[in-house]
Amino acid sequence: MKENLKAMDNLYDSNHKNEDFWDGFLLSPLLAELFLAGRLGHAYIFSGAAALAEALALAKVVNCLAPKNGQPCNTCPSCKKVAQDCHPDIRVLKPDKDAHHIDAMRRLQAEAYLQAYEGGKKLFILVSAELLLEEAANNLLKVLEEPPEETIFILVCADGEKLLPTIRSRCQLFNFGGTADMVLDEAKLKALQPQVAEFLQRLPILTLTQVLQESRCEERDKEGWLHYLAAMTQIMVKAAKREQELSLSPQTSLKAALMIEHTGGLLRRNINQKLLLDIIFLRLWQYSHTN
Numbered sequence: 001m002k003e004n005l006k007a008m009d010n011l012y013d014s015n016h017k018n019e020d021f022w023d024g025f026l027l028s029p030l031l032a033e034l035f036l037a038g039r040l041g042h043a044y045i046f047s048g049a050a051a052l053a054e055a056l057a058l059a060k061v062v063n064c065l066a067p068k069n070g071q072p073c074n075t076c077p078s079c080k081k082v083a084q085d086c087h088p089d090i091r092v093l094k095p096d097k098d099a100h101h102i103d104a105m106r107r108l109q110a111e112a113y114l115q116a117y118e119g120g121k122k123l124f125i126l127v128s129a130e131l132l133l134e135e136a137a138n139n140l141l142k143v144l145e146e147p148p149e150e151t152i153f154i155l156v157c158a159d160g161e162k163l164l165p166t167i168r169s170r171c172q173l174f175n176f177g178g179t180a181d182m183v184l185d186e187a188k189l190k191a192l193q194p195q196v197a198e199f200l201q202r203l204p205i206l207t208l209t210q211v212l213q214e215s216r217c218e219e220r221d222k223e224g225w226l227h228y229l230a231a232m233t234q235i236m237v238k239a240a241k242r243e244q245e246l247s248l249s250p251q252t253s254l255k256a257a258l259m260i261e262h263t264g265g266l267l268r269r270n271i272n273q274k275l276l277l278d279i280i281f282l283r284l285w286q287y288s289h290t291n
């Protein structure tokens with residue numbers, strides 16, 4: 001599953017300027033609630049496969065001109081600018097030669113205390129935050145200790161545990177996808193692949209009722225579903241990398257893989273399993289029909 005995380009990170013890089021790419025991605029219900037209640041904090045660590053997509057969805061919704069139920073509209077000028085990576089108040093910081101250096105954090109520090117250009121919120125997204133060098137992390141810590149008004153920092157990483165404890169203690173931690181604590185049986189995953197691939201291949205010709213029937217298969221218990229969804233994600237990541245032929249486009253495959261990581265991760269938290277599976281299969285069906 002670690003491989004999946006890395007692959008998704010790389011694919012994000014090649015796709016994040018595609019305006020429509022993240023449009024189907026929903027902000028997690030918890031973050032949407034916090035936004036609606038006006039209770040967003042100053043600093044977050046987002047980990048897991050869907051962390052970057054969540055950070056971008058949050059970047060959209062905080063300045064969205066017409067948010068709905070705590071979700072960004074994806075069509076207003078502000079949402080479009082975030083999608084095109086050209087919003088003046090949203091900064092996505094990537095590591096420079098495999099590290100975040102102190103210079104970049106000094107620039108962040110200088111920028112963070114300036115007023116937002118567009119009068120809304122400022123948001124800094126630090127991609128692969130585990131690559132912060134110690135000096136750079138200490139500089140960032142100074143900013144987190146005296147957070148500027150109306151500014152949100154999101155540290156995106158595969159594993160939040162790898163960040164300095166001093167940084168962690170200043171941030172709220174959210175795990176999206178959360179594959180780290182999931183022990184999956186490789187043999188089971190492999191055995192499931194042909195069956196899952198066949199289902200995905202037929203997806204575009206199935207009716208919604210047929211697709212939802214699959215989600216109600218009673219032979220699988222929770223563990224069985226976690227394996228099924230993990231096998232599905234593996235296949236879709238391969239399709240997104242063009243290593244496997246699927247009826248879904250590479251772009252749709254990645255979107256679906258992120259959606260499953262995101263929604264499927266909730267299964268382990270004992271949230272209504274039937275409802276979650278229905279949501280996953282409904283979205284899969286929608287994706288396959290708007291391919």
Ligand SMILES: [Zn+2]
Pocket residue numbers: 060063064065066067072073074075076077078079080
């Ligand atoms: Zn909007």
